[in-house]
Amino acid sequence: MDDASKKLDSAAIENLRTYLRIPSVYPNIDYEPCLKFLKIQADEIGLIYNVYRPVKNNPHVVLTWTGKEPTLGSIILNSHMDVVPVFEDKWSHKPFDADIDEKGDIYARGIQDTKALGIQYLEAIRRLKQSGYQPKRTVHVTFVSDEETGGLEGMKLFVKTPEFKQLNASFALDEGVLSENNIVTAYYGEKRSWKFEVHCAGQPGHGSLLLDNTAGEKVQYLLNKFYEFRAAEKKKIQELQYTDHITTLNLTMIRGGVQANVIPPEFTIVIDTRVPVEKFSDFEVQVNQWCKEAGTGVTIETIVKDDNAPNTSVDETNIFWTAFKSAIDGMNMTLKTHIHPANTDGRYLRGAGIPTIGYSASTNTKIRAHDNDEYLNADEFVSGIYRFVKIIPALANA
Template identity: 55%
Template structure:
């Protein structure tokens, strides 16, 4: 087991050293690394392309009853950019300090989970066990860009349909205490630009109907609403995934300090709680625009429909198996709605149950942050957790999705 632990840590660090960072991720390096992993595991690997230079890698372990819906263990290969001068260590060096903390971009988001899948499978293969259902370990591109040329395109392909996926696991988040977040759904994202046209003119005048006045009024509405939602978080039982968040992310308009512009455009990032009626919410937004002044309108850059969350009850045999295995390990799960967005949404949109889970407790949340790290022992415990979770879901008896 000690040798397997060494292999797992070294594979993790080597995967972290591949600069699969935007804007030019080294996907070829990831494919080469994964080809070697598949060989050492004795498993077949296929590479698909929905878009040029955007590989989708599938490593498969065929089950005893391959006609049954399969299990997908999904992870994304890409990582977000870094500000290297803000890092204590080389963000792609995967250096380990004397406490066992491994520093690199992607340690938490989410190269650790992908390697944990593979290393759990390595242990299970050495035990010569078999499972009823086929397991597909998937490695997809561009999740950090929204998955448009990754999972979103892949789930529409014939190659995905042939996988016959019945249940999926994907990324979660770290947590600072001993509990492990378990994500069964995601909020609905609307990305919008509020256009506020108005009377242009000289900056020395007090004109009516200016773009600035309308922008102020609409922002007042958004920030009053934002404060109402923020106050809900004062309840310790409420998480960010339970409320609707709105944030001003970009402001455009104006050409010169002494010229009143003809328009201000306000970019708003909105993540809508699953409890919100979208029709009523949209009507509220339209009313805010009307109250802000003539001509204020919304351009939707993204307007996702509500995707039902994965059910956590007796109707979902995969959840029952996952929960039983978790209880056997005395894991303290905290079921919640994911505050951001992952590739799970594209799988749930097909009515396939999916759970987001990253076994990283007692760990500060550092995804997308400087000095992102994961402790070696936390990583290895995650391998053992998946070594027990994977058999549980892969042996579910029900033959329907």
């Protein structure tokens, strides 16, 4: 590698560290420092900079590289600016200092999810532009908000705006999951997220009495059903060795009670589920049946229920998939396809009719997204840039 390339790669690492030092963490995120940083990047690289605000405090940044044939459907390269909270006392490094250790590992909240991804897009484009390459299709690099709380006031609204539709997107890349080895995964769809509260009303009274029809008994019945189902799904994972067709279910909150010697009139439990698209209708019927069986006064209140978004075709009928796969194959990397185990903004893009693949260009990295000591090695970050140098032209010329 020549000195110019080394200098460019060192600058890319520093750009990443600068972005990571912006604490765009919930709650009450101030996105303006991210916007200022991205405006500098757009000016340096030579990209058109726009900001859209379907919700006042949730901006979406679009950096545009105009193609030679701009009437063709464009390519979106998506990541999000927001990051999840930290438990700072559990970190070995300050989570927003972007420290680098002696092995070259950079520690920072958001480096895996998804700030490194956004910078890899931009640094790949920087190198492509410096080489004199111009894409056939226009490429939009999008940095969106509100992904980590479900995107309900983020991408879900943005895809419905006239400004988004004017991007004329035909295909998108969004976040995937980092690989812990040399095998990379393309995610062509997602499970439907259904988060709901179950309100269990019952007979209140003195804590010394064995009353009938109490809220607690109804909670017990439901939790037994939920955890029996959960255990069966865990057993399927051991048999199948992957989670594409597995429903995940977790109890995340319990509310109720006034004091230790009073049977309360209601308990509420909160359940988080991620359900394969093809199983959703049957699962919803089953949950409602369990609630009916639990007794009178049991009601469900939905917190989040995803719309049904189509999966992206991963065969020769999809020219963008063919182009993406050819680029990966050309780098002698092993590629697998799966349903994403969690939820991303990709579901809203697919729901808007845009075929979308979730992909992370970083490999050989322990997955620590949302975890303490989230990290990425600097060399692996740079390697990801050069993978996108191959992938972006393949997509833009499809």
